[in-house]
Amino acid sequence: MQFWFTEEQSKGLRISVQVERVVEKRRTPYQEAVVSETSDFGRMLTLDDVIQTTERDEFAYHEMICHVPMCSHPNPDRVLVVGGGDGGAVREVLKHPVQAVDLVEIDEAVISLSKEHLPSISSGLADPRVRVIIGDGIEFVAGSRDAYDVIIVDSTDPVGPAQGLFERGFFERVRRALREGGLFAAQTGSPFYSAELVARVYRDLRSVFPKAGLYLGCVPTYPGGLWVFSIGSVGGEFTSPLPGRVVKGTKYYDEAVHSAAFVLPPFVRRLIDGDR
Amino acid sequence: MQFWFTEEQSKGLRISVQVERVVEKRRTPYQEAVVSETSDFGRMLTLDDVIQTTERDEFAYHEMICHVPMCSHPNPDRVLVVGGGDGGAVREVLKHPVQAVDLVEIDEAVISLSKEHLPSISSGLADPRVRVIIGDGIEFVAGSRDAYDVIIVDSTDPVGPAQGLFERGFFERVRRALREGGLFAAQTGSPFYSAELVARVYRDLRSVFPKAGLYLGCVPTYPGGLWVFSIGSVGGEFTSPLPGRVVKGTKYYDEAVHSAAFVLPPFVRRLIDGDR
Numbered sequence A, B: 001m002q003f004w005f006t007e008e009q010s011k012g013l014r015i016s017v018q019v020e021r022v023v024e025k026r027r028t029p030y031q032e033a034v035v036s037e038t039s040d041f042g043r044m045l046t047l048d049d050v051i052q053t054t055e056r057d058e059f060a061y062h063e064m065i066c067h068v069p070m071c072s073h074p075n076p077d078r079v080l081v082v083g084g085g086d087g088g089a090v091r092e093v094l095k096h097p098v099q100a101v102d103l104v105e106i107d108e109a110v111i112s113l114s115k116e117h118l119p120s121i122s123s124g125l126a127d128p129r130v131r132v133i134i135g136d137g138i139e140f141v142a143g144s145r146d147a148y149d150v151i152i153v154d155s156t157d158p159v160g161p162a163q164g165l166f167e168r169g170f171f172e173r174v175r176r177a178l179r180e181g182g183l184f185a186a187q188t189g190s191p192f193y194s195a196e197l198v199a200r201v202y203r204d205l206r207s208v209f210p211k212a213g214l215y216l217g218c219v220p221t222y223p224g225g226l227w228v229f230s231i232g233s234v235g236g237e238f239t240s241p242l243p244g245r246v247v248k249g250t251k252y253y254d255e256a257v258h259s260a261a262f263v264l265p266p267f268v269r270r271l272i273d274g275d276r
Helices: A056-071 A088-093 A110-119 A119-126 A137-142 A160-166 A168-177 A195-208 A255-260 A266-275 B056-072 B088-092 B106-118 B120-126 B138-144 B160-166 B167-176 B195-208 B255-260 B264-276
Strands: A001-009 A013-027 A033-038 A043-046 A048-056 A076-081 A098-107 A130-134 A148-154 A180-188 A211-218 A226-233 B006-012 B014-028 B032-039 B045-046 B051-055 B078-083 B100-105 B130-134 B148-154 B180-187 B211-218 B226-233
Touching: A001 A043, A001 A076, A001 B056, A013 A043, A013 A048, A013 A110, A033 A110, A043 A110, A048 A056, A048 A110, A056 A088, A056 A180, A056 A211, A056 A226, A056 A255, A076 A088, A076 A137, A076 A160, A076 B138, A088 A098, A088 A119, A088 A130, A088 A148, A098 A110, A110 A119, A119 A137, A119 B255, A137 A148, A137 A160, A137 A168, A148 A168, A160 A168, A160 A195, A160 B088, A168 A180, A168 A226, A180 B130, A195 A211, A195 A266, A211 A266, A211 B211, A255 B226, A266 B160, B006 B045, B014 B045, B014 B051, B045 B106, B056 B088, B056 B148, B056 B180, B056 B226, B056 B255, B078 B088, B078 B138, B078 B160, B088 B120, B088 B148, B100 B106, B100 B138, B106 B120, B106 B130, B120 B130, B138 B160, B138 B167, B148 B167, B160 B167, B160 B264, B167 B180, B167 B195, B195 B211, B195 B226, B195 B264, B211 B264, B226 B255
Parallel strands: A076 A098, A076 A148, A098 A130, A148 A180, B078 B100, B078 B148, B100 B130, B148 B180
Antiparallel strands: A001 A013, A013 A033, A013 B014, A033 A043, A043 A048, A180 A226, A211 A226, B006 B014, B014 B032, B032 B045, B045 B051, B180 B226, B211 B226
16 A cells, blocks of 8 residues: 655645655644655655655755855854754754854744654754754844844745745844844745745845845755745845855755856746846 | 646656646557646646646746757757657747758657647747658668757657667767757756666767766756756857857746756766766
Protein backbone atom coordinates (compact mmCIF):
# COMPACT_ATOMS: atom_id res chain seq x y z
CA MET A 1 0.00 0.00 0.00
CA GLN A 2 1.29 3.46 -0.93
CA PHE A 3 0.67 6.65 1.01
CA TRP A 4 0.82 10.02 -0.66
CA PHE A 5 0.79 13.45 0.91
CA THR A 6 -0.96 15.89 -1.40
CA GLU A 7 -0.66 19.67 -1.29
CA GLU A 8 -2.99 22.03 -3.10
CA GLN A 9 -0.31 24.32 -4.51
CA SER A 10 -2.55 26.65 -6.42
CA LYS A 11 -6.01 26.52 -7.88
CA GLY A 12 -5.98 23.51 -10.16
CA LEU A 13 -2.49 22.28 -9.21
CA ARG A 14 -1.46 19.66 -6.67
CA ILE A 15 1.84 18.12 -5.77
CA SER A 16 2.01 14.71 -4.12
CA VAL A 17 4.94 13.25 -2.27
CA GLN A 18 5.10 9.59 -1.36
CA VAL A 19 5.31 9.11 2.38
CA GLU A 20 6.76 6.02 4.05
CA ARG A 21 5.52 6.93 7.50
CA VAL A 22 4.48 9.82 9.69
CA VAL A 23 7.30 10.42 12.14
CA GLU A 24 5.34 12.78 14.39
CA LYS A 25 2.19 14.84 14.10
CA ARG A 26 1.25 17.65 16.46
CA ARG A 27 -1.80 19.86 16.62
CA THR A 28 -0.46 23.16 17.98
CA PRO A 29 -2.34 26.36 18.90
CA TYR A 30 -1.40 27.67 15.44
CA GLN A 31 -1.40 24.79 13.01
CA GLU A 32 -0.97 21.10 12.42
CA ALA A 33 2.74 20.32 12.23
CA VAL A 34 3.87 17.01 10.76
CA VAL A 35 7.26 15.48 10.16
CA SER A 36 7.12 12.53 7.79
CA GLU A 37 9.60 10.22 6.17
CA THR A 38 9.21 10.44 2.41
CA SER A 39 10.43 7.90 -0.09
CA ASP A 40 12.36 10.39 -2.19
CA PHE A 41 12.87 13.68 -0.32
CA GLY A 42 14.18 12.50 3.02
CA ARG A 43 12.22 13.86 5.93
CA MET A 44 9.63 16.52 5.25
CA LEU A 45 8.02 19.17 7.47
CA THR A 46 4.48 20.24 6.62
CA LEU A 47 2.39 22.90 8.37
CA ASP A 48 -1.35 22.74 7.73
CA ASP A 49 -0.68 20.46 4.77
CA VAL A 50 1.76 22.83 3.09
CA ILE A 51 5.32 21.62 2.48
CA GLN A 52 7.75 23.81 4.42
CA THR A 53 10.96 21.98 3.90
CA THR A 54 12.38 18.62 2.87
CA GLU A 55 15.84 17.33 3.64
CA ARG A 56 16.53 16.88 -0.05
CA ASP A 57 15.78 20.35 -1.39
CA GLU A 58 15.84 22.73 1.58
CA PHE A 59 19.37 23.85 0.73
CA ALA A 60 18.20 25.93 -2.24
CA TYR A 61 15.71 27.94 -0.20
CA HIS A 62 17.76 28.40 2.95
CA GLU A 63 20.95 29.35 1.14
CA MET A 64 19.21 31.91 -1.04
CA ILE A 65 17.18 33.57 1.71
CA CYS A 66 20.31 33.99 3.88
CA HIS A 67 23.44 34.46 1.82
CA VAL A 68 22.13 37.15 -0.49
CA PRO A 69 21.54 39.66 2.35
CA MET A 70 24.44 38.35 4.44
CA CYS A 71 26.98 38.70 1.61
CA SER A 72 25.67 42.18 0.77
CA HIS A 73 26.33 43.53 4.26
CA PRO A 74 29.88 44.59 5.12
CA ASN A 75 29.70 43.35 8.68
CA PRO A 76 26.58 41.40 9.62
CA ASP A 77 27.23 40.93 13.32
CA ARG A 78 23.68 40.77 14.60
CA VAL A 79 21.03 38.85 12.71
CA LEU A 80 17.33 38.26 13.32
CA VAL A 81 15.40 35.39 11.76
CA VAL A 82 11.60 35.72 11.98
CA GLY A 83 9.89 32.37 11.59
CA GLY A 84 12.24 29.70 10.35
CA GLY A 85 11.67 27.42 13.34
CA ASP A 86 13.15 24.48 11.44
CA GLY A 87 16.53 26.14 11.91
CA GLY A 88 17.65 25.98 8.28
CA ALA A 89 18.06 29.75 7.93
CA VAL A 90 20.00 29.94 11.19
CA ARG A 91 22.33 27.14 10.02
CA GLU A 92 23.17 29.19 6.92
CA VAL A 93 23.57 32.46 8.85
CA LEU A 94 26.12 30.72 11.07
CA LYS A 95 28.34 30.10 8.04
CA HIS A 96 29.23 33.79 8.47
CA PRO A 97 31.29 35.15 11.40
CA VAL A 98 28.25 36.55 13.20
CA GLN A 99 28.19 37.58 16.86
CA ALA A 100 24.54 36.89 17.65
CA VAL A 101 21.51 35.39 15.96
CA ASP A 102 18.00 35.79 17.33
CA LEU A 103 15.27 33.47 16.08
CA VAL A 104 11.66 34.44 16.79
CA GLU A 105 9.25 31.62 16.07
CA ILE A 106 5.60 31.78 17.04
CA ASP A 107 5.11 28.03 17.28
CA GLU A 108 7.38 26.22 19.72
CA ALA A 109 6.32 22.87 18.29
CA VAL A 110 8.04 23.63 14.98
CA ILE A 111 11.31 24.09 16.82
CA SER A 112 11.05 21.00 18.97
CA LEU A 113 9.88 18.80 16.10
CA SER A 114 12.78 20.01 13.97
CA LYS A 115 15.33 19.58 16.74
CA GLU A 116 14.18 16.04 17.28
CA HIS A 117 13.49 14.84 13.76
CA LEU A 118 15.36 17.13 11.34
CA PRO A 119 18.84 17.39 12.85
CA SER A 120 20.60 18.23 9.58
CA ILE A 121 18.41 21.32 9.28
CA SER A 122 18.06 22.37 12.92
CA SER A 123 21.66 21.79 14.04
CA GLY A 124 22.51 25.48 14.27
CA LEU A 125 19.86 26.13 16.91
CA ALA A 126 22.18 24.66 19.53
CA ASP A 127 24.96 27.15 18.73
CA PRO A 128 25.77 29.39 21.72
CA ARG A 129 25.43 32.51 19.57
CA VAL A 130 21.79 31.65 18.89
CA ARG A 131 18.95 32.86 21.09
CA VAL A 132 15.56 31.29 20.44
CA ILE A 133 12.51 33.38 21.31
CA ILE A 134 9.05 31.84 21.21
CA GLY A 135 6.77 34.65 20.31
CA ASP A 136 5.10 36.82 17.72
CA GLY A 137 7.60 38.07 15.18
CA ILE A 138 5.63 41.21 14.43
CA GLU A 139 5.56 42.27 18.08
CA PHE A 140 9.19 41.34 18.55
CA VAL A 141 10.28 43.43 15.60
CA ALA A 142 8.08 46.32 16.80
CA GLY A 143 9.98 46.24 20.08
CA SER A 144 13.42 46.35 18.44
CA ARG A 145 15.27 49.56 17.47
CA ASP A 146 18.61 49.81 15.65
CA ALA A 147 19.24 46.27 16.72
CA TYR A 148 20.09 44.14 13.70
CA ASP A 149 22.29 44.21 10.64
CA VAL A 150 20.25 41.64 8.77
CA ILE A 151 16.63 40.60 9.29
CA ILE A 152 15.42 37.48 7.48
CA VAL A 153 11.73 36.61 7.34
CA ASP A 154 11.44 32.88 6.73
CA SER A 155 7.69 32.59 7.03
CA THR A 156 4.83 30.41 5.90
CA ASP A 157 2.53 31.66 3.17
CA PRO A 158 0.55 34.88 3.78
CA VAL A 159 -2.46 33.24 5.38
CA GLY A 160 -3.07 32.71 9.09
CA PRO A 161 -0.35 33.71 11.53
CA ALA A 162 2.10 34.84 8.84
CA GLN A 163 -0.22 37.30 7.11
CA GLY A 164 1.07 40.36 8.95
CA LEU A 165 4.63 39.57 7.85
CA PHE A 166 3.73 40.60 4.30
CA GLU A 167 2.27 44.00 5.17
CA ARG A 168 3.65 47.50 4.84
CA GLY A 169 3.36 48.25 8.54
CA PHE A 170 5.62 45.32 9.31
CA PHE A 171 8.21 46.48 6.79
CA GLU A 172 8.28 49.88 8.50
CA ARG A 173 8.97 48.21 11.82
CA VAL A 174 11.65 46.07 10.20
CA ARG A 175 13.34 49.20 8.92
CA ARG A 176 13.38 50.72 12.40
CA ALA A 177 14.75 47.51 13.83
CA LEU A 178 17.69 47.57 11.41
CA ARG A 179 20.94 49.30 12.16
CA GLU A 180 22.66 51.62 9.70
CA GLY A 181 23.41 49.75 6.47
CA GLY A 182 20.97 47.01 7.42
CA LEU A 183 19.29 44.58 5.05
CA PHE A 184 15.98 42.74 5.07
CA ALA A 185 15.12 39.62 3.05
CA ALA A 186 11.95 37.55 2.92
CA GLN A 187 10.31 34.79 0.93
CA THR A 188 7.55 36.21 -1.24
CA GLY A 189 5.99 33.29 -3.08
CA SER A 190 5.76 32.27 -6.70
CA PRO A 191 5.87 34.69 -9.64
CA PHE A 192 3.49 32.36 -11.48
CA TYR A 193 0.93 31.75 -8.75
CA SER A 194 1.32 34.75 -6.43
CA ALA A 195 1.90 37.52 -8.94
CA GLU A 196 -0.23 40.04 -7.05
CA LEU A 197 1.52 39.34 -3.78
CA VAL A 198 4.93 39.78 -5.40
CA ALA A 199 3.86 43.08 -6.95
CA ARG A 200 2.36 44.44 -3.74
CA VAL A 201 5.27 43.46 -1.51
CA TYR A 202 7.73 45.08 -3.91
CA ARG A 203 5.67 48.27 -4.04
CA ASP A 204 5.50 48.42 -0.25
CA LEU A 205 9.21 47.72 0.17
CA ARG A 206 10.03 50.45 -2.36
CA SER A 207 8.07 52.91 -0.28
CA VAL A 208 9.72 51.91 2.99
CA PHE A 209 13.36 51.21 2.09
CA PRO A 210 15.79 53.43 0.19
CA LYS A 211 16.58 50.41 -2.00
CA ALA A 212 14.45 47.36 -2.71
CA GLY A 213 14.62 44.45 -5.10
CA LEU A 214 13.47 40.97 -6.00
CA TYR A 215 15.58 37.93 -6.67
CA LEU A 216 14.85 34.37 -7.70
CA GLY A 217 15.75 30.88 -6.60
CA CYS A 218 14.51 27.46 -7.56
CA VAL A 219 12.95 25.21 -4.89
CA PRO A 220 11.60 21.97 -6.42
CA THR A 221 8.91 21.21 -3.86
CA TYR A 222 7.47 24.74 -3.92
CA PRO A 223 4.72 25.56 -6.42
CA GLY A 224 6.18 26.03 -9.87
CA GLY A 225 9.74 25.57 -8.63
CA LEU A 226 10.64 29.23 -9.21
CA TRP A 227 10.54 31.31 -6.05
CA VAL A 228 10.72 35.03 -5.31
CA PHE A 229 12.69 36.58 -2.48
CA SER A 230 12.31 40.24 -1.61
CA ILE A 231 15.11 42.38 -0.31
CA GLY A 232 15.16 45.86 1.18
CA SER A 233 18.18 47.88 2.17
CA VAL A 234 18.63 50.85 4.45
CA GLY A 235 21.53 51.94 2.28
CA GLY A 236 23.89 49.57 0.55
CA GLU A 237 23.62 47.68 -2.70
CA PHE A 238 22.71 44.02 -2.76
CA THR A 239 22.69 42.82 -6.38
CA SER A 240 26.15 41.30 -6.06
CA PRO A 241 28.14 40.08 -3.07
CA LEU A 242 30.73 42.33 -1.50
CA PRO A 243 34.27 41.65 -2.75
CA GLY A 244 36.01 38.67 -1.23
CA ARG A 245 32.92 37.30 0.44
CA VAL A 246 32.98 33.53 0.07
CA VAL A 247 30.59 31.11 1.73
CA LYS A 248 31.90 27.59 2.00
CA GLY A 249 29.92 24.39 1.76
CA THR A 250 27.00 25.71 -0.28
CA LYS A 251 25.13 23.71 -2.89
CA TYR A 252 23.00 26.42 -4.49
CA TYR A 253 24.51 29.79 -3.61
CA ASP A 254 27.75 31.24 -4.80
CA GLU A 255 28.98 34.65 -5.91
CA ALA A 256 27.82 34.23 -9.51
CA VAL A 257 24.44 32.79 -8.50
CA HIS A 258 23.91 35.81 -6.21
CA SER A 259 24.17 38.23 -9.13
CA ALA A 260 22.29 36.03 -11.61
CA ALA A 261 19.39 35.71 -9.14
CA PHE A 262 18.61 39.40 -9.70
CA VAL A 263 18.18 38.90 -13.43
CA LEU A 264 14.41 38.75 -13.75
CA PRO A 265 12.69 37.25 -16.79
CA PRO A 266 10.47 39.86 -18.46
CA PHE A 267 7.25 38.30 -17.12
CA VAL A 268 8.55 38.81 -13.56
CA ARG A 269 9.96 42.26 -14.26
CA ARG A 270 6.61 43.34 -15.63
CA LEU A 271 4.99 42.56 -12.27
CA ILE A 272 6.92 45.46 -10.78
CA ASP A 273 7.71 47.70 -13.73
CA GLY A 274 5.23 50.36 -12.79
CA ASP A 275 6.93 50.68 -9.43
CA ARG A 276 10.55 51.12 -10.42
CA MET B 1 -17.16 16.29 -9.55
CA GLN B 2 -13.50 17.19 -10.12
CA PHE B 3 -11.14 15.52 -12.55
CA TRP B 4 -7.41 15.54 -12.04
CA PHE B 5 -4.67 14.47 -14.41
CA THR B 6 -1.75 13.05 -12.44
CA GLU B 7 1.80 12.65 -13.69
CA GLU B 8 4.43 10.55 -11.96
CA GLN B 9 7.24 13.11 -12.20
CA SER B 10 9.90 11.13 -10.42
CA LYS B 11 9.99 8.28 -7.95
CA GLY B 12 7.86 9.48 -5.04
CA LEU B 13 6.67 12.72 -6.67
CA ARG B 14 3.46 13.42 -8.57
CA ILE B 15 1.96 16.54 -10.01
CA SER B 16 -1.78 16.83 -10.60
CA VAL B 17 -3.53 19.32 -12.81
CA GLN B 18 -7.26 19.85 -12.66
CA VAL B 19 -8.89 19.07 -15.98
CA GLU B 20 -12.24 20.49 -17.08
CA ARG B 21 -12.56 18.21 -20.08
CA VAL B 22 -10.60 16.10 -22.51
CA VAL B 23 -10.61 17.96 -25.81
CA GLU B 24 -9.24 15.10 -27.88
CA LYS B 25 -7.44 11.86 -27.20
CA ARG B 26 -5.61 9.81 -29.82
CA ARG B 27 -3.82 6.51 -29.61
CA THR B 28 -1.04 6.84 -32.20
CA PRO B 29 1.54 4.25 -33.32
CA TYR B 30 3.97 5.89 -30.87
CA GLN B 31 2.03 7.05 -27.86
CA GLU B 32 -1.23 8.27 -26.41
CA ALA B 33 -1.62 11.96 -27.21
CA VAL B 34 -4.20 14.01 -25.32
CA VAL B 35 -5.20 17.64 -25.42
CA SER B 36 -7.25 18.67 -22.41
CA GLU B 37 -8.73 21.87 -21.08
CA THR B 38 -7.34 22.54 -17.61
CA SER B 39 -8.85 24.84 -15.03
CA ASP B 40 -5.67 26.82 -14.44
CA PHE B 41 -3.12 26.21 -17.22
CA GLY B 42 -5.21 26.68 -20.34
CA ARG B 43 -4.99 23.78 -22.72
CA MET B 44 -2.46 21.07 -22.05
CA LEU B 45 -0.81 18.48 -24.28
CA THR B 46 0.21 15.19 -22.67
CA LEU B 47 2.01 12.27 -24.32
CA ASP B 48 1.78 8.94 -22.50
CA ASP B 49 0.62 10.79 -19.40
CA VAL B 50 3.59 13.17 -19.33
CA ILE B 51 2.91 16.91 -19.58
CA GLN B 52 4.54 18.29 -22.72
CA THR B 53 3.22 21.79 -22.77
CA THR B 54 0.49 23.99 -21.35
CA GLU B 55 -0.72 27.26 -22.79
CA ARG B 56 0.12 29.02 -19.55
CA ASP B 57 3.74 28.09 -19.06
CA GLU B 58 5.05 26.92 -22.43
CA PHE B 59 6.65 30.27 -23.10
CA ALA B 60 9.48 29.65 -20.64
CA TYR B 61 10.52 26.38 -22.25
CA HIS B 62 10.12 27.36 -25.89
CA GLU B 63 11.83 30.72 -25.53
CA MET B 64 14.81 29.25 -23.72
CA ILE B 65 15.35 26.28 -26.02
CA CYS B 66 15.28 28.56 -29.11
CA HIS B 67 16.62 32.00 -28.38
CA VAL B 68 19.81 30.96 -26.63
CA PRO B 69 21.22 29.17 -29.70
CA MET B 70 19.52 31.56 -32.16
CA CYS B 71 20.96 34.69 -30.51
CA SER B 72 24.41 33.09 -30.31
CA HIS B 73 24.62 32.50 -34.07
CA PRO B 74 25.62 35.45 -36.27
CA ASN B 75 23.30 34.48 -39.09
CA PRO B 76 20.91 31.60 -38.38
CA ASP B 77 19.36 31.24 -41.81
CA ARG B 78 18.53 27.57 -41.81
CA VAL B 79 17.11 25.92 -38.71
CA LEU B 80 16.07 22.35 -37.93
CA VAL B 81 13.72 21.46 -35.09
CA VAL B 82 13.68 17.76 -34.16
CA GLY B 83 10.49 16.82 -32.31
CA GLY B 84 8.55 19.85 -31.19
CA GLY B 85 5.41 18.87 -33.08
CA ASP B 86 3.34 21.29 -31.00
CA GLY B 87 5.02 24.08 -32.97
CA GLY B 88 6.13 26.16 -30.00
CA ALA B 89 9.82 26.02 -30.87
CA VAL B 90 9.10 26.90 -34.49
CA ARG B 91 7.01 29.89 -33.39
CA GLU B 92 9.99 31.22 -31.44
CA VAL B 93 12.50 30.50 -34.21
CA LEU B 94 10.33 32.58 -36.56
CA LYS B 95 10.89 35.64 -34.35
CA HIS B 96 14.31 35.73 -36.06
CA PRO B 97 14.82 36.61 -39.75
CA VAL B 98 15.33 32.99 -40.81
CA GLN B 99 15.12 31.72 -44.37
CA ALA B 100 13.94 28.19 -43.75
CA VAL B 101 12.83 26.05 -40.82
CA ASP B 102 12.50 22.29 -41.07
CA LEU B 103 10.52 20.45 -38.42
CA VAL B 104 10.92 16.68 -38.18
CA GLU B 105 8.31 15.08 -35.96
CA ILE B 106 7.87 11.33 -35.71
CA ASP B 107 4.21 11.46 -34.71
CA GLU B 108 1.90 13.22 -37.14
CA ALA B 109 -0.89 13.19 -34.56
CA VAL B 110 1.02 15.62 -32.33
CA ILE B 111 1.11 18.12 -35.16
CA SER B 112 -2.51 17.79 -36.16
CA LEU B 113 -3.76 17.88 -32.57
CA SER B 114 -1.71 21.00 -31.91
CA LYS B 115 -2.81 22.70 -35.11
CA GLU B 116 -6.42 22.08 -34.24
CA HIS B 117 -6.47 22.63 -30.48
CA LEU B 118 -3.40 24.68 -29.54
CA PRO B 119 -3.37 27.50 -32.10
CA SER B 120 -1.39 29.93 -29.95
CA ILE B 121 1.46 27.41 -29.84
CA SER B 122 1.25 25.87 -33.31
CA SER B 123 0.62 29.05 -35.31
CA GLY B 124 4.11 29.14 -36.81
CA LEU B 125 3.67 25.81 -38.54
CA ALA B 126 1.61 27.52 -41.24
CA ASP B 127 4.42 29.95 -42.12
CA PRO B 128 5.64 29.47 -45.72
CA ARG B 129 9.25 29.22 -44.54
CA VAL B 130 8.39 26.13 -42.51
CA ARG B 131 8.61 22.62 -43.95
CA VAL B 132 7.08 19.86 -41.84
CA ILE B 133 8.55 16.39 -42.25
CA ILE B 134 6.85 13.42 -40.61
CA GLY B 135 9.63 11.02 -39.86
CA ASP B 136 12.37 9.82 -37.59
CA GLY B 137 14.57 12.67 -36.41
CA ILE B 138 17.63 10.48 -36.01
CA GLU B 139 17.45 9.22 -39.59
CA PHE B 140 16.69 12.68 -40.91
CA VAL B 141 19.71 14.16 -39.19
CA ALA B 142 21.88 11.28 -40.37
CA GLY B 143 20.91 12.15 -43.94
CA SER B 144 21.79 15.84 -43.59
CA ARG B 145 25.26 17.29 -44.22
CA ASP B 146 26.34 20.91 -43.70
CA ALA B 147 22.69 21.84 -43.88
CA TYR B 148 21.71 23.85 -40.79
CA ASP B 149 22.93 26.79 -38.75
CA VAL B 150 20.95 25.82 -35.68
CA ILE B 151 19.51 22.43 -34.70
CA ILE B 152 17.07 22.32 -31.80
CA VAL B 153 16.00 19.03 -30.25
CA ASP B 154 12.66 19.56 -28.56
CA SER B 155 12.00 15.99 -27.54
CA THR B 156 10.09 13.98 -24.99
CA ASP B 157 11.98 12.35 -22.14
CA PRO B 158 14.66 9.76 -22.98
CA VAL B 159 12.37 6.75 -22.99
CA GLY B 160 10.65 5.22 -26.02
CA PRO B 161 11.00 6.96 -29.39
CA ALA B 162 13.12 9.82 -28.03
CA GLN B 163 15.82 7.69 -26.41
CA GLY B 164 18.22 7.87 -29.35
CA LEU B 165 18.10 11.68 -29.28
CA PHE B 166 20.13 11.65 -26.05
CA GLU B 167 22.97 9.45 -27.35
CA ARG B 168 26.48 10.26 -28.48
CA GLY B 169 25.99 8.79 -31.94
CA PHE B 170 23.15 11.22 -32.53
CA PHE B 171 25.24 14.18 -31.40
CA GLU B 172 27.92 13.16 -33.93
CA ARG B 173 25.32 13.17 -36.69
CA VAL B 174 24.03 16.55 -35.48
CA ARG B 175 27.51 17.96 -35.73
CA ARG B 176 27.86 16.75 -39.32
CA ALA B 177 24.44 18.20 -40.16
CA LEU B 178 25.51 21.64 -38.92
CA ARG B 179 27.14 24.21 -41.14
CA GLU B 180 30.24 26.14 -40.11
CA GLY B 181 29.58 28.05 -36.89
CA GLY B 182 26.49 25.97 -36.19
CA LEU B 183 24.83 25.46 -32.83
CA PHE B 184 22.85 22.64 -31.27
CA ALA B 185 20.48 22.93 -28.29
CA ALA B 186 18.32 20.32 -26.56
CA GLN B 187 16.25 19.79 -23.48
CA THR B 188 18.07 17.55 -21.03
CA GLY B 189 15.78 17.09 -18.04
CA SER B 190 15.94 18.08 -14.40
CA PRO B 191 19.17 18.57 -12.47
CA PHE B 192 17.38 17.25 -9.38
CA TYR B 193 15.74 14.18 -10.86
CA SER B 194 17.85 13.37 -13.93
CA ALA B 195 21.32 14.14 -12.63
CA GLU B 196 22.94 11.16 -14.37
CA LEU B 197 21.36 12.05 -17.70
CA VAL B 198 22.56 15.64 -17.42
CA ALA B 199 26.09 14.50 -16.61
CA ARG B 200 26.23 11.95 -19.43
CA VAL B 201 24.80 14.26 -22.10
CA TYR B 202 27.29 16.97 -21.17
CA ARG B 203 30.20 14.51 -21.29
CA ASP B 204 29.12 13.26 -24.70
CA LEU B 205 28.61 16.76 -26.07
CA ARG B 206 32.06 17.79 -24.82
CA SER B 207 33.56 14.90 -26.77
CA VAL B 208 31.69 15.73 -29.96
CA PHE B 209 31.59 19.54 -30.12
CA PRO B 210 34.48 22.00 -29.78
CA LYS B 211 32.39 23.88 -27.23
CA ALA B 212 29.58 22.58 -25.02
CA GLY B 213 27.59 23.92 -22.11
CA LEU B 214 24.52 23.66 -19.95
CA TYR B 215 22.02 26.37 -19.17
CA LEU B 216 18.92 26.58 -17.01
CA GLY B 217 15.34 27.72 -17.31
CA CYS B 218 12.32 27.38 -15.08
CA VAL B 219 9.24 25.56 -16.37
CA PRO B 220 6.57 25.26 -13.65
CA THR B 221 4.81 22.12 -14.89
CA TYR B 222 8.06 20.17 -15.36
CA PRO B 223 9.43 18.14 -12.45
CA GLY B 224 11.09 20.41 -9.93
CA GLY B 225 10.54 23.50 -12.06
CA LEU B 226 14.24 23.91 -12.85
CA TRP B 227 15.18 22.56 -16.26
CA VAL B 228 18.48 21.90 -18.02
CA PHE B 229 19.18 22.69 -21.65
CA SER B 230 22.34 21.48 -23.35
CA ILE B 231 24.16 23.39 -26.03
CA GLY B 232 26.97 22.43 -28.38
CA SER B 233 28.79 24.67 -30.80
CA VAL B 234 30.91 23.94 -33.83
CA GLY B 235 32.83 27.10 -33.11
CA GLY B 236 31.32 30.21 -31.65
CA GLU B 237 30.58 31.19 -28.08
CA PHE B 238 27.07 30.98 -26.69
CA THR B 239 27.10 32.18 -23.08
CA SER B 240 25.81 35.61 -24.05
CA PRO B 241 23.84 36.86 -27.05
CA LEU B 242 25.67 38.49 -29.93
CA PRO B 243 25.70 42.30 -29.72
CA GLY B 244 22.54 44.02 -30.83
CA ARG B 245 20.48 40.85 -30.96
CA VAL B 246 17.05 41.66 -29.59
CA VAL B 247 14.03 39.36 -29.67
CA LYS B 248 10.72 41.15 -29.34
CA GLY B 249 7.63 39.86 -27.60
CA THR B 250 9.30 37.46 -25.19
CA LYS B 251 8.11 36.76 -21.67
CA TYR B 252 11.02 34.74 -20.28
CA TYR B 253 14.04 35.34 -22.52
CA ASP B 254 16.03 38.50 -22.88
CA GLU B 255 19.68 39.40 -23.22
CA ALA B 256 20.36 39.37 -19.47
CA VAL B 257 18.42 36.14 -18.90
CA HIS B 258 20.51 34.49 -21.66
CA SER B 259 23.74 35.13 -19.78
CA ALA B 260 22.31 34.43 -16.32
CA ALA B 261 21.00 31.05 -17.52
CA PHE B 262 24.60 29.84 -17.81
CA VAL B 263 25.29 30.57 -14.15
CA LEU B 264 24.96 27.11 -12.62
CA PRO B 265 24.40 26.60 -8.89
CA PRO B 266 27.22 24.52 -7.38
CA PHE B 267 25.06 21.38 -7.14
CA VAL B 268 24.50 21.52 -10.92
CA ARG B 269 28.10 22.44 -11.71
CA ARG B 270 29.32 19.47 -9.72
CA LEU B 271 27.38 17.14 -12.02
CA ILE B 272 29.77 18.05 -14.81
CA ASP B 273 32.90 19.21 -13.01
CA GLY B 274 34.89 16.11 -13.82
CA ASP B 275 34.28 16.74 -17.50
CA ARG B 276 35.32 20.35 -17.87
